[in-house]
Ligand SMILES: Cc1cc2nc3c(=O)[nH]c(=O)nc-3n(C[C@H](O)[C@H](O)[C@H](O)COP(=O)(O)O)c2cc1C
């Protein structure tokens with residue numbers, strides 16, 4: 059076929075010619091058309107985007123329209139998003155109802171800032187008004203100070219962050235909403251309380267009452283566990299006694315809004331998880347949880363949490379708090395009042411039965427399962443899946459490791475396999491039996507080398523290399539800030555351990571002492587004559603650490619010492635009037651007077667007894683009565699910033715009360731333990747000798763003003779110690795502070811009554827009287843080099859010096 063415009067050429071040739079003719083205009087027009095299409099579509103897209111509602115994926119669960127057209131945003135967006143958005147909206151758009159796209163949720167909730175802001179008054183206008191208040195109390199107990207920090211942190215962080223939502227709400231309509239409910243009650247700022255010093259009756263027999271009307275309380279308890287006796291034991295005992303006291307309602311704390319417990323423990327040291335009590339990881343916190351469930355009638359807001367102090371306990375506390383906050387918010391909304399945990403009498407029996415039949419074992423919920431178990435707890439009246447009973451304690455393991463090792467219950471005060479035992483032996487103590495200790499003092503070593511004895515030689519004639527320092531009770535009822543016990547010794551108000559016989563303790567202590575003396579034989583400078591003498595103990599200082607008077611057979615122990623012609627100094631902490639009253643003869647009887655008034659004593663001695671001041675005063679009365687039978691001494695340990703300033707008059711009043719024969723005043727020895735550091739003690743609290751002397755003069759003047767006949771008798775500047783003595787010991791124009799030891803034993807052997815002035819020794823050495831320094835010229839004085847020169851031996855001695863009350 060031939061085409062009209064083919065000019066007789068073949069078809070291919072003609073088509074090619076045609077393409078060459080039209081190609082340029084054609085390609086240009088195609089490109090222009092494409093450009094026009096792209097630009098139009100982009101402009102459309104931009105225009106349509108500016109009209110779209112917010113992305114459902116971000117705001118969907120929390121948003122819905124308000125009648126006034128504003129949008130109640132979830133709290134975490136409130137600060138930044140809400141203000142920006144409201145600023146953007148024109149008045150016209152404000153009047154128009156806003157269309158919100160997304161899945162409809164079951165309940166619309168917008169938490170009022172009042173429920174999260176801690177002060178209702180600080181809530182912005184338009185916030186849901188608070189009808190009542192909830193007071194959160196954060197209680198803690200602490201032996202070495204760390205739990206105090208966790209408790210403070212908990213109180214500080216509570217509600218400080220946006221609400222935590224465990225899982226994002228799935229896009230279905232029939233599940234409960236995790237977002238916070240409107241608050242009906244406002245949270246007042248949390249109050250932190252130390253259980254160790256609280257009058258427990260005021261908080262745990264009846265709930266703490268506040269003056270504020272319509273206020274209910276929530277108790278959060280942060281509890282460490284101790285295998286040894288600790289203040290937690292006293293708290294547990296109080297809870298148990300309250301529950302069993304027939305005069306008190308068995309659920310006296312039922313009007314609390316709720317409680318929850320967080321335990322702190324050391325999983326590496328105490329890996330056992332089953333059961334409760336000391337020796338088990340967080341075992342005592344579990345006990346507290348159980349008692350609180352009983353006393354409140356099951357008002358457990360959230361299951362017990364646990365933190366391993368060696369494995370991110372702060373992180374565990376944070377997780378626990380975040381979950382707890384959800385339930386606290388719900389509590390504030392009035393929707394959930396721990397009702398699934400409410401106990402009836404059958405439940406209580408179950409718990410009691412569980413104690414005996416199940417060996418106290420509790421199911422653990424893994425941290426990953428918290429969301430699920432919580433959801434179940436909140437939404438159904440059934441117990442959570444992994445738990446045996448919602449009414450029993452539900453332990454949540456916020457730590458990651460696990461172990462099945464069991465630790466046996468402790469019956470002895472310091473068992474051989476305990477950390478206390480290890481810690482004490484590392485510090486150089488020899489543990490005798492299960493509750494006694496002996497340690498060679500740095501002054502004993504010094505005397506063996508001819509470098510001087512301690513103040514006891516200057517004041518009373520005791521040679522340090524003939525002195526044994528020991529205690530029949532490593533436990534004490536104080537937690538003095540300057541104590542050397544490194545915070546690991548048992549503390550208790552009563553003796554509740556097995557008791558070793560006195561002869562065994564004495565023999566063990568002497569063996570331990572001689573063993574340590576033997577180890578000195580190779581030490582350069584040890585004098586042969588003194589080394590030989592040292593194997594005949596002539597004096598026993600019952601001080602060291604702990605409370606010797608605590609030992610039930612202390613009188614027999616003293617008798618044994620005296621029958622071996624070993625004199626005795628006994629230092630007690632003025633907290634055990636009954637034992638003090640029962641005490642028979644001591645060569646010299648001391649009470650530690652660490653402060654002149656109640657508040658100062660509480661701060662410095664941190665006593666466990668709630669009636670510590672009454673006990674203290676009673677002991678002074680007893681001492682006053684005993685002054686006719688034996689030499690009595692007040693031991694003052696001066697701590698700068700704690701008990702020196704403005705206290706001379708107060709101390710003078712105490713001297714007037716007890717009329718001791720002597721007042722020994724010494725500067726504190728800085729031990730630098732974490733406990734003392736935790737209590738705010740540093741080298742700056744150690745007074746210089748001049749400061750001690752200045753205080754002594756003030757005290758002496760104050761005594762004079764009261765008409766009390768005392769004088770400054772002797773000094774031992776080397777150990778920062780000064781002696782004030784009753785004028786009874788100023789005989790024939792000279793001080794007679796030295797003891798006639800042989801006479802003391804003879805008097806004892808007569809079996810007749812005698813008094814302290816019957817065994818007064820020779821005059822105080824001239825070099826020891828006040829103003830002469832107190833260093834025996836027969837000894838070699840050694841000064842240390844370097845920056846410590848000029849400070850007292852006590853300051854530079856570090857861990858080698860005598861104990862806080864020794
Ligand atoms: C002597 C001693 C005994 C302890 N016994 C236990 C125990 O039985 N179970 C446990 O979980 N933790 C035990 N711990 C670890 C403490 O509970 C943990 O260190 C806690 O943080 C101490 O709190 P605090 O510093 O406030 O006293 C023990 C610690 C010490 C020093």
Ligand code: SF4
Nearest residue numbers: 534538541604862863
């Ligand atoms: S210094 Fe003495 S009284 Fe004070 S806690 Fe230590 S052992 Fe007890």
